[in-house]
Amino acid sequence: MLRVENLHVSVDSTPIIKGLNLTIRRGEIHVIMGRNGAGKSTLANVVMGHPAYEITSGEIHFQGRPLEELAVFERARAGMFLSFQYPAVIPGVQVGTFLKKSVASVRDDPPKGRAFRKELNEAMSKLEMDKSFLSRYVNDGFSGGEKKRLEILQMLLLKPSLALLDETDSGLDIDALRIVSKGINEVAPEAGCLIITHYQRLLDHVKPHYVHAMIDGAIVKTGGPELALELEERGYDWLDAAA
Amino acid sequence: MSYLQMAVPSRSAHLWRYTPWNRIHPTKPDELPDVDSLKFEVEGYEVSPLVKTSHGSEIARAFLYEVGGEAQKLTINGKGEVIHVRARAGGHIAVGHLDLDVKGEATIILHLSGDAGWCGLHLSGTIHPNAHLGFGFINELDQSTKLLRCDDWSIERDASLDNATLSVGGFNCKSDMRATLNGTNASIRQSVTAHGQGARHDDHHIEIHHLHGHTNSDLVTNAACAGRSHFVATGLLTIAEGADGSDAGQVFRNLLLSEKARAEAIPELEVLADDVSAAHGAASAPIDASQLHYLMSRGLSPEESESMIVNGFLIDAFSNLKNDALIEQMRSRLTVHLECELKR
Numbered sequence: 151m152l153r154v155e156n157l158h159v160s161v162d163s164t165p166i167i168k169g170l171n172l173t174i175r176r177g178e179i180h181v182i183m184g185r186n187g188a189g190k191s192t193l194a195n196v197v198m199g200h201p202a203y204e205i206t207s208g209e210i211h212f213q214g215r216p217l218e219e220l221a222v223f224e225r226a227r228a229g230m231f232l233s234f235q236y237p238a239v240i241p242g243v244q245v246g247t248f249l250k251k252s253v254a255s256v257r258d259d260p261p262k263g264r265a266f267r268k269e270l271n272e273a274m275s276k277l278e279m280d281k282s283f284l285s286r287y288v289n290d291g292f293s294g295g296e297k298k299r300l301e302i303l304q305m306l307l308l309k310p311s312l313a314l315l316d317e318t319d320s321g322l323d324i325d326a327l328r329i330v331s332k333g334i335n336e337v338a339p340e341a342g343c344l345i346i347t348h349y350q351r352l353l354d355h356v357k358p359h360y361v362h363a364m365i366d367g368a369i370v371k372t373g374g375p376e377l378a379l380e381l382e383e384r385g386y387d388w389l390d391a392a393a
Numbered sequence: 394m395s396y397l398q399m400a401v402p403s404r405s406a407h408l409w410r411y412t413p414w415n416r417i418h419p420t421k422p423d424e425l426p427d428v429d430s431l432k433f434e435v436e437g438y439e440v441s442p443l444v445k446t447s448h449g450s451e452i453a454r455a456f457l458y459e460v461g462g463e464a465q466k467l468t469i470n471g472k473g474e475v476i477h478v479r480a481r482a483g484g485h486i487a488v489g490h491l492d493l494d495v496k497g498e499a500t501i502i503l504h505l506s507g508d509a510g511w512c513g514l515h516l517s518g519t520i521h522p523n524a525h526l527g528f529g530f531i532n533e534l535d536q537s538t539k540l541l542r543c544d545d546w547s548i549e550r551d552a553s554l555d556n557a558t559l560s561v562g563g564f565n566c567k568s569d570m571r572a573t574l575n576g577t578n579a580s581i582r583q584s585v586t587a588h589g590q591g592a593r594h595d596d597h598h599i600e601i602h603h604l605h606g607h608t609n610s611d612l613v614t615n616a617a618c619a620g621r622s623h624f625v626a627t628g629l630l631t632i633a634e635g636a637d638g639s640d641a642g643q644v645f646r647n648l649l650l651s652e653k654a655r656a657e658a659i660p661e662l663e664v665l666a667d668d669v670s671a672a673h674g675a676a677s678a679p680i681d682a683s684q685l686h687y688l689m690s691r692g693l694s695p696e697e698s699e700s701m702i703v704n705g706f707l708i709d710a711f712s713n714l715k716n717d718a719l720i721e722q723m724r725s726r727l728t729v730h731l732e733c734e735l736k737r
Contacts, residue, residue: 198690201682226692238687242705242712248691251701255692287705304691 151176151342152197152312157208159189159196159367165206166192168367174312174342179356181345183381184364190346191235193364194316197344198232199225212312227256229311229341233301233318239289245300246270246284249307256308273306276336277329294321302333313337315345319352331355350382365389396425396455408569411625411657412596414452417541417567419486419511425456430463431489431512433503434479440465443492453569454543457515462488471499471524475718480514482507482534493518493526500527500718506562508535517545520552522576527555527716529723533730534562536591542568550576550605555716557723560587560595561730571600574608574639585614586710586727588703589622589654590734596625603631606666607638614645615710617703618654625657630673634665641670647677648706650699704731 152174159167167189174180182190196203197210199222210217212230220228240248249270254260261269274281277299289297298318305313315334319327334343334356345356353361353375361377362369363386370392371377401422402409415422433440443466448458469476476499480489487509493501495518505514512534520526534540540563548554560566572581587595601610616624626645647656658675680702688698707727711720 200686221695222686222689223692223694223698226690232690234687234690238681238683240684240688240702240705242707242709243701248688248701251693251697252691255694255697287709308691 151213152344153211155209157196157210158206159192160204160206161192161202166367167196169208170368172362172369174344176311176342177339178360179338179343179345179358181347181353181358181361181378182364182369183347183361183378185386188364189367190364191316194232194314194344194346197314198222198230223255231305231308231310231313233298233305233313233315235316235320237289237297237301241287241290243288244285245288248288249304252304253307270307273303276306277303277333279303295323295326298322298326298330302330305337306333310337310341312342313344315343317346317348319347319349327352328355350378353378363389365392394450396452396459397423399452399455402452407627407629407661408598410627412565412567412594417539417565418456419513419539425460426486428460428462428486428488428513429484429509431480431482431487431514432463433465433467433489433491435467436477438467438469438476440467442466443490445490453541454515457488457490457513457541457543460488460513462490462513464490464492466492466494468494469496469499469501471495471497473498475500475502475722478503480505482509482512482538484509486511486513488513490515490517493528494521495519495526496521496524498525500529500716500722502529502531502719502722504531504533506533507538509538511539512541512563514540514542516542518547520546520548520554522549523551524549525553527557527714527719529557529559529719531723531726532558532560532562532566536562536564536593538563540566540568542566542570544568544570544572546572546581548572548574548579548581551578552576553580553582555714555719556581556583557711557714557719558585558597559723559727560585560597563595564593566595568597570597571602573602573604574610575604577605577607579605580609581611582713582715583610583612584710584713585616585626586707586723587614587616587624588707588730589616589618589620589624591620591622593620593622595622598627598629600629600631601641602633603636603639603641604633606636608636609639610641611713612643613710613713614658615648615706616646616656617648617650617707618656619650621651621653623655626659627657628660628673629663630661630671631663632666632669632671636666637668639666639669639671641672643673645675646706648703649677649679650703700731704728707731
């Protein structure tokens with residue numbers, strides 16, 4: 151589904167990702183952990199096509215197609231979804247209007263009218279979101295937890311084939327973490343998932359197939375869920391030599 | 394002093410800096426041309442002739458007073474109803490004055506349309522003690538029409554005015570909107586939403602005067618400027634000596650959608666009281682790249698994303714209002730406008 155080969159990425163001529171390789175297949179949950187500045191969020195943003203990042207060498211293929219052929223909105227329509235670490239605030243745009251438009255843009259056979267409202271209500275119910283969310287402006291005045299829930303709500307409705315979750319668990323209290331995890335687990339069986347996180351606690355709720363340690367722009371160690379526990383216990387210094 | 398005795402105001406004056414009087418006058422500044430009446434049709438209400446007594450010393454008001462045209466008065470003792478007033482400007486030059494005398498609670502939407510070459514509109518209103526008015530002005534004039542609009546509002550003790558403007562029509566528009574808070578606990582929440590396209594020039598001068606203590610004002614202008622359009626917002630907020638406990642805010646925001654679009658945002662404060670809260674801010678910028686990226690990452694094309702951001706930006710100007718019926722009316726009309734623009 152997603153194949154990243156020897157990827158090098160720079161921002162303002164500063165190399166951030168330096169030779170990263172990663173393959174994600176349908177139904178797999180991958181977790182990337184690493185220090186601040188290791189390049190984790192850069193990877194997610196590059197895959198989604200953020201214009202600030204420049205791929206200097208290497209390739210990314212999504213569903214067999216080179217990603218460079220696809221504009222950002224085409225990537226979304228092809229089934230890619232990024233849960234942003236810091237979602238943008240869009241004043242004046244109601245959540246309900248935004249969701250409807252987004253679903254209509256992304257899904258091949260989008261639900262309409264009553265069917266859409268039913269699906270929306272069910273998804274919101276799973277995430278324990280009040281209906282008043284729908285009339286609020288997108289992320290405007292939202293708490294950190296509310297923003298993350300809205301990201302997960304979008305993921306449920308857009309039904310992506312590849313979900314990139316950039317620190318979706320950061321700043322969440324225990325209840326919110328449980329709810330957000332429920333959303334991830336619902337999408338994961340039918341999609342490839344890449345979860346970027348600093349904390350092992352998310353993995354109490356979401357069981358990954360692979361955990362990757364990222365140091366200085368490259369994956370230096372890959373393991374199972376036990377690696378997350380080890381990283382939380384030992385930190386990253388012991389992996390510096392591998393980088 | 395009559396209009397013809399008045400000197401053409403200097404462009405150095407705050408009010409006339411960006412749209413000088415000779416540019417907005419329908420003919421030549423030393424003329425009082427013949428005009429047609431701009432009539433106001435009110436659904437379900439009778440309007441009565443307005444007996445105008447004086448015009449003061451301000452040149453635009455003096456001109457509108459002396460040039461004639463229609464003058465009508467609408468008296469309302471409202472119970473929360475929504476009243477639509479329609480005025481259609483026809484002929485070469487159309488001029489009208491509508492005076493509102495408001496008690497109780499009501500929402501009034503004034504729809505101004507038509508293809509006159511020039512339209513002069515004087516709006517005045519008294520919001521009596523403990524009355525609450527939501528007033529929406531929708532400028533949907535033809536794209537070739539010039540507009541001169543003057544507002545004079547008096548808001549009495551414990552009264553409130555939610556005053557919303559949606560400016561999407563006309564080619565060259567000059568609005569001079571003034572409100573006076575005349576009693577304790579009087580308040581005004583004012584919003585101006587403007588969409589500039591082509592070579593449209595739209596100039597709003599907004600004055601709010603706090604004459605008494607414990608009065609409140611909140612002004613927001615949001616303008617989206619495309620093409621070679623030019624939007625101007627100048628504000629004058631005064632808090633009189635002794636008007637302690639007043640709370641006032643002004644925010645002017647402009648969204649520049651093309652390299653040739655221009656916008657001026659100039660808030661100005663004159664605070665003579667000691668114990669007040671007064672704030673102002675202004676910002677002009679292109680569309681935020683992070684907003685565009687976010688919407689595109691949700692499958693919206695660049696054009697759809699930009700349209701949604703502009704729509705939201707314009708609607709957001711109404712966020713400071715509290716009159717739900719007014720907000721709904723203004724939002725609906727704005728949405729229709731933007732949908733029409735999208736189809737062009």
